[in-house]
Amino acid sequence: MEKRTIKRQRMWKYFIEAAADIINEEGFDSITIRKIADKAGYNSATLYNYFNELSHVIFFASMRFLKPYTNDVVNYLEKGDTSIEKYILAWECLCKHSYNQPQLFHAIFLMDIGHKPDTLFEEYYTMYSSDIIDFPEDLKPVLFQRSMIKRGFSLLEMATDEGLIQEHQIETINELTTLVWQGMLTNLLNKRQELTPDEATETTMRYIRQIVLNINSLSVND
Structure with a gap:
């Protein structure tokens, strides 16, 4: 697997797991891009480098x-x-x-x-x-x-x-x-x-x- 792909999957997982934690702790209504990024330890701009929109992050997090x-x-x-x-x-x-x-x-x-x-x-x-x-x-x-x-x-x-x-x-x-x-x-x-x-x-x-x-x-x- 290429290093770029490995990095991409690793970054995806950071944001997905952060969103899943928010869902588990606060519920779906509390999810925002900023909250997810902050919990993952990155800024919102970085999150948008890996996801096209918030609904995709919510989808992946829900799948957990x-x-x-x-x-x-x-x-x-x-x-x-x-x-x-x-x-x-x-x-x-x-x-x-x-x-x-x-x-x-x-x-x-x-x-x-x-x-x-x-x-x-x-x-x-x-x-x-x-x-x-x-x-x-x-x-x-x-x-x-x-x-x-x-x-x-x-x-x-x-x-x-x-x-x-x-x-x-x-x-x-x-x-x-x-x-x-x-x-x-x-x-x-x-x-x-x-x-x-x-x-x-x-x-x-x-x-x-x-x-x-x-x-x-x-x-x-x-």
């Missing part, structure tokens, strides 16, 4: 807290016998974790972070490869996808091979389930509904199961 979720996904998927069951279980795991930490999952999966967001996932896991060292090899490509629709596509594609759904139904299932989750997360984030994380998970999963298991009754794309 995602490992409990990625570890749990593996456990959930092992409970399913078919791809459809695994798809539903994957959503249940996401709901469980995201509804308990809505700001964190919004920062990673929904916040505007500019062009080519998937490349940020690749860059993160290049620097912090230990975060996915125990993750199944066949599922690692999914981790580089920010879009929930793209993340679910591979499982639904396998479900068509198993004869459980038809290929033209993949898009409908993916879009509807993603919209249900996204809507609930936004409601929790904005405190629009007085639901506990468990209640929100139960409600979301009821809709997702109805969508997936009753797809043939839906008229979309038919």
Whole structure:
């Protein structure tokens, strides 16, 4: 690895770890460029030499807290016998974790972070490869996808091979389930509904199961 690349990654980590400390100690609302730079021991101008905008620093820092979720996904998927069951279980795991930490999952999966967001996932896991060292090899490509629709596509594609759904139904299932989750997360984030994380998970999963298991009754794309 070139010295320039090594230095760049080292500097990235200084700022990312500083931002992660602020999130952990003060919360997302307290993050500013100046605070991150001061905590890392540099000035704001130096930070901008390595990051295009604040949202990128927040994204990378948020990823430092995602490992409990990625570890749990593996456990959930092992409970399913078919791809459809695994798809539903994957959503249940996401709901469980995201509804308990809505700001964190919004920062990673929904916040505007500019062009080519998937490349940020690749860059993160290049620097912090230990975060996915125990993750199944066949599922690692999914981790580089920010879009929930793209993340679910591979499982639904396998479900068509198993004869459980038809290929033209993949898009409908993916879009509807993603919209249900996204809507609930936004409601929790904005405190629009007085639901506990468990209640929100139960409600979301009821809709997702109805969508997936009753797809043939839906008229979309038919």
